[in-house]
Amino acid sequence: MVTFDAVLFDLDGTLVERTQDTAALYERAFERVGVEPFGAPAELWAALDGPPDPADEVGYLGAGFARLAAQHDRRVDAIGLASAFVDGVDNAQVALRPGTERALSAARETAPTAILTNGPQSRQADKVDATGLADRVDAVVYAGDMPRRKPHAAPFEETLSALEGSGECALYVGNSLGYDVAGAHNAGLAAAYLDDSDGPEPYDPEYVLESLADLPAILQ
Numbered sequence: 186m187v188t189f190d191a192v193l194f195d196l197d198g199t200l201v202e203r204t205q206d207t208a209a210l211y212e213r214a215f216e217r218v219g220v221e222p223f224g225a226p227a228e229l230w231a232a233l234d235g236p237p238d239p240a241d242e243v244g245y246l247g248a249g250f251a252r253l254a255a256q257h258d259r260r261v262d263a264i265g266l267a268s269a270f271v272d273g274v275d276n277a278q279v280a281l282r283p284g285t286e287r288a289l290s291a292a293r294e295t296a297p298t299a300i301l302t303n304g305p306q307s308r309q310a311d312k313v314d315a316t317g318l319a320d321r322v323d324a325v326v327y328a329g330d331m332p333r334r335k336p337h338a339a340p341f342e343e344t345l346s347a348l349e350g351s352g353e354c355a356l357y358v359g360n361s362l363g364y365d366v367a368g369a370h371n372a373g374l375a376a377a378y379l380d381d382s383d384g385p386e387p388y389d390p391e392y393v394l395e396s397l398a399d400l401p402a403i404l405q
Contacts, residue, residue: 187375189404191348192292193341194322195359196302199379199397200285201312205278210270217269223257232256236364239305239329243267276311284397288358289321291401297348298322301340301357303364305329324348335361336368358400362388377403 194200207226215222232252238245246267254261292298299322302309306327313319324347328340335341345352352374359365360379366388369376377400378390385393392403 187354188295189354189356189375190296191345191352191355192296192298192404193344193355193357193369193374194289194292194298194300195357195361195365196300196309196312196318197304198282198360199358199365200282200289200300200318201279201316202282203278204280205275210273213273214266214270217272218262218265220261220266223259224253228256229253236303236334239303239308239334242308243271246270276308277315279312279315281316282397284400288397288400291404293321295404297324299324299326299344299348301326301328301335301344303328303334303340335364336371338368338372341368341372341374356391356403358394358397362390366390 211226211229212222229246229249233245233249243264244267247264250261250266251263254263289298300313300318302325304327306329309327309329313325319325324344326340326344326347328334331340331343333339341357345355355374356377357365357369357374358377358379359369362378362385366376366378366385375392376390377392377394378385378388379394379397394400
């Protein structure tokens, strides 16, 4: 059994999930700009290219709305739609995912713990505060405010540094293969992948979890 000297967690989709009504948020964005709705939230997500840009969330979503408008043969102010959408987002409307409490308790009994999220503090701190996560971990690092984000090694190194010397044998828990697993391995950490049923290929995480409730067995 491996003894870890630090346990790090991703935030979105790993520890927390949104509770805000996405469909209502989508519809209100169209109402705010006075445009007849088209498409659906799932179509917008599919039209987005890569991870959000912490420095330009409106531009990132605007590109998605522009692609979606083209697919529906509509001419709209895509940036206006994106701005209306972002204005309606309440980042405090989140909840802990099933198994989070148990996973965090087991991790804290094992080693120093931290959250490493790719988002900026301006957006992610509301989620951390709303769920009381700051009191459950030893450090929170917002890679969205750094020059490089996951899967680069720098955010992981910064997080381990915040834990003051831990990291010879650290574990990162996350739900993204291309950012969490790849990033952890790039930084020399073991990875526990919270499987979304797609399977871990072509990556090779040390652990695959069906739920956060599976994590304590790894840490014992």
